[in-house]
Amino acid sequence: MSLLSVKGLTRHYGPLKAVDDISFSLEEGTILGFIGPNGAGKSTTMRILATLDVPTAGQVLLDGKSVVDSPDQVRPLLGYMPDRYGTYDDMTVVEFLDFFARAYRLKGPERKKRVDSVMEFAGLTPLADKLTVALSKGMKQRVALGRTLLHDPRLLILDEPADGLDPRARIELRELLKALSAQGKAVLISSHILTELSEICDTCAIIEQGRLLATGPVAEILRGTAGAAPHHDLQLKLFGAGPALDEAAKKTERLLLEQPLVKNVSVEGSVIRLTIELQAGTAPTPGWGEEASVRLLKVLIAADAPVCSFQARELDLEDAFMTVTKGKVQ
Amino acid sequence: MSLAAAWSERLNPIVVKEVRQGLRTRVFWIFFGLMLLACLCISLVAWATASEMGFDGGRTFFIAFYVCLAVVQFFIIPYTAYRSMAREREDETWVLLTLTGLGPRRILRGKLSSFIVQGLLYGSAAGPFLLFCYYLNGIDLPTIALCVATGAAWQLFLTSVCVCTATLAEARITRALLHFVLLGGLLWGLVSGIASVAGFVEGARNLFGDDTFWAVALGTLWALVTYAVLLFEAAAARLSLPTEHYARGPRIAFVAQVLGALALFLWGWERSGRDVEVLVAAEIFICLHIAFIGMFVASDVDGMSRRHWAGSQRLNLLKPGALRGFIMTFMVLFIVCGALTALWLGRHGTDDKQLRAMLAAPAFVVLYLAAPAALARLFDHHPSQTPVLVRVFTLGLVMLGSGVPPLVAVLLGMEPDQPFLNALNPVVGMVNLAKDEVGWEAVMLLYGVAGGFTILALSMMYARDQKPKELAPA
Known part of the structure; x- marks a missing residue:
């Protein structure tokens, strides 16, 4: 049985469907990336899972217990970190964690032990006596993460935890999350930084306008978004700058679109992305993609296109996100 | 573990946190x-002027000392409580x-406890100075004790109002508006607190x-304490989820307050x-009180969550929902008014005017709670907006009902009080x-209209x- 099971979750605010019939599940020891544009319904879904809101319809079970019917039994099982740090400026790190440990009913030596171990895990021990107001964003985020771990929850719900962090803090946060996953905790994480998610998530769920558009392991979603027909993704770079480059890019784009099998040509400055796709029903022969690429490169060179780089491209989560979502917000 | 450490373990963690933060x-x-x-x-x-002021010096200096304490107790502490609660909501530490x-x-x-601490x-700190006035003559110990007790009750009341107010606003503009209203209210609280004691x-x-x-004095103390409790329960209910037992606290506090007032x-x-x-006055006073509090108790959202619905007695009056709040308000009203009227009849009251007033008072409450409850539900609106709509309708109808006739x-060229x-x-x-x-025909008419609206409101509710409000199966 999954640790978290969401079925037909719906949340309406009057006529607005913030969350519309979404279903997914999450196992222990896995990290699920929750992706969607602003206003897609990610935070609403997370708040419902965290027992902070109630759905209009649907069922959410955490370890077999309903978050709607038994919030008191569910709360000890989850740790929720909202998109704001939620620290008290006038408390030191150790006071802050000790207060929440008290609130979680940890007593005496057990509380001290737990606070110490959380501080050690999150790398906060040297900062124990510092006021939280004096901490950097990255450190505040660690304090917030430490707070969610105090009662040793089985599910962590993290709403945009990497937002506003510098690259080092992001990498450190990523390592912490990997370590928590290795400890068997299930992690549900939302983020706008898709490269971060693709590196740590086992599965992901893409949501837009309250509807779940795709869910499953990252590789599966990428396969799904790539289309049914056999294809080969390419990226080429043009040499030049200013109006000359723009002119060359336009000319090259026109040329590419005239070629058979070439699809999805997109130009971004000096970079052109495209797909070579066999017609549906055509059986691919071994190495067809490479052969087609060589033919295309020859055409470009013959047309005197200023190509300085030409390479195959792996699809990533950003491609999947852009393909699956349509950029609409509510 | 030492006794102090053991005691500290048992303390509400919020008290520890708030006192720690407050003292910093x-x-x-x-x-x-x-x-x-x-x-x-x-x-x-x-000390310098005691001999010149004679026997009445204690009173003047007591008021002076009391003003110093009152500024803190009636303004600074309640305002700090408001800010503390508002910050929890704004920074989302509340969740x-x-x-x-x-x-x-x-x-x-x-x-609340931390601000009482x-x-x-x-x-x-101010206590020794207040006691010092006793030795200056002109004021006795019971007066000092009563002033201190009233001050404590007033502080509790104002702090409850402030904490409750901090839970009300969601939008920034409403928060800013409430902030100014609260500051004005606290200034009034400070001035009236000092003036009463003086x-x-x-x-x-x-x-x-x-x-x-x-x-x-007893009635005032009772009102301050019970309104503080009622506000506290209202704030707790407001901060609860629809799936929690949010209605129980305010309704118990409401019933306890009304029954306590009746006992007083x-x-x-x-x-x-x-x-x-005294019975007539008591009934009119209690009816006014029930009309005001009932406006909130009887205007809950319709229905109750799946959690409350499952395996419950539908008419358990402590469960959420407008229907149960409405019935409870009316039951309290009729029990209290019935008891007072029975006592009036038991004392062989013979004045028809008094009896008519005693019978009409609850009927007016019924009319002005039932009519808005029914009329508001005739308009198309989102279910979550029902409480606000009912309250707006109640105030509107009371104003129209009092001003238009x-x-x-x-x-029409008649006397303004045309019967x-x-x-x-x-x-x-x-x-x-x-x-x-x-x-009596006026009373009968009143009962007829009130009864009609009550039936309409009850059937709609x-x-x-x-x-249950959640549609999915449990």
Whole structure:
């Protein structure tokens, strides 16, 4: 049985469907990336899972217990970190964690032990006596993460935890999350930084306008978004700058679109992305993609296109996100 | 584990946090220092002038010391409580506290307790100065004790109001507006608190022997404490999820307050030699109170969540939902008014005007709670907006019902208090009944209209209370 099971979750605010019939599940020891544009319904879904809101319809079970019917039994099982740090400026790190440990009913030596171990895990021990107001964003985020771990929850719900962090803090946060996953905790994480998610998530769920558009392991979603027909993704770079480059890019784009099998040509400055796709029903022969690429490169060179780089491209989560979502917000 | 450590383990963590944070703030130490300095200066003046002021010096200096304490107790502490609670909501630390399993009531209790502790700290500093006035003559210990007790109750009340207010606003503009309203309210609270104590201290000697004074003092203390509890419960309910037992606390507090008020009135009635006019006054007062509080209790959202629905008695009046709140309000109203009317009849009251007023008072409450409840539900709106709509309709109808009939009467060339036009007027209608301007037919008309609206409101609420709010199976 999954640790978290969401079925037909719906949340309406009057006529607005913030969350519309979404279903997914999450196992222990896995990290699920929750992706969607602003206003897609990610935070609403997370708040419902965290027992902070109630759905209009649907069922959410955490370890077999309903978050709607038994919030008191569910709360000890989850740790929720909202998109704001939620620290008290006038408390030191150790006071802050000790207060929440008290609130979680940890007593005496057990509380001290737990606070110490959380501080050690999150790398906060040297900062124990510092006021939280004096901490950097990255450190505040660690304090917030430490707070969610105090009662040793089985599910962590993290709403945009990497937002506003510098690259080092992001990498450190990523390592912490990997370590928590290795400890068997299930992690549900939302983020706008898709490269971060693709590196740590086992599965992901893409949501837009309250509807779940795709869910499953990252590789599966990428396969799904790539289309049914056999294809080969390419990226080429043009040499030049200013109006000359723009002119060359336009000319090259026109040329590419005239070629058979070439699809999805997109130009971004000096970079052109495209797909070579066999017609549906055509059986691919071994190495067809490479052969087609060589033919295309020859055409470009013959047309005197200023190509300085030409390479195959792996699809990533950003491609999947852009393909699956349509950029609409509510 | 030492006794202190064991005691600390048992304390509400919010108290520990708030006291710790409170004692670290500059506001606390600045005002603590200023209060002590002011008290010290006044003491020096008292020491220097005591012989000149004679036997009445104690009273003047007591008021001066009390002003120093009152600024902190009636303004600074309640305002700090408001800011503390508002910050929890703005910074979203509130949700983190909720997730720990502490629950809204325990969190609010912790907040209130911590500010009471802060009040005690200030009080302990000002206490010796207040006692010092006793040795200056002109004021006795019971007066000092009563002033301190009333001050504590007033602080509790104002702090509850502030904490409750902090839970009200969601939008930034509403918060800003409430902030200014609250500051104004606290200034009024400060001035009226000081003025009451000053007035009492000046007239204490004559007042102690007066039964009416004790009735008013006891009633005021009772009202302050019970309204503080009611506000506390309302705030806790507001911070609860629809799936939690949010209605239970406010409804129990409401019933306890009304029954307590009834007991107090009966005590006053007994002390007055069983004067029937006390019963009439009590009924009108309680009806006004029930009309005001009932406006909130009876205007809950319709229905209840799946969690409450499952395996529950539908008419358990402590469960959420407008239907149950409405029935409870009416039951409390009729039990209290029925008891008072029975006592009035038992004392062989013979004045028809009094009896008509006693019977009409609850009918007006019924009318002005049932009519808005029914009319608001006739308009198409989102279910979550029902409570606000009902309250707006209640206030609107009361204003229209009181203002329009006299205006129409004047426009038609009649007297403003024309009995027929004002039969449903909650102000003029009641006055007409008490003045013998109208007969029993007015009471019958009132009961007919009120009964009609009650049936309509109940049927509409019942229709909206047929299924749990979450649609998915449990």
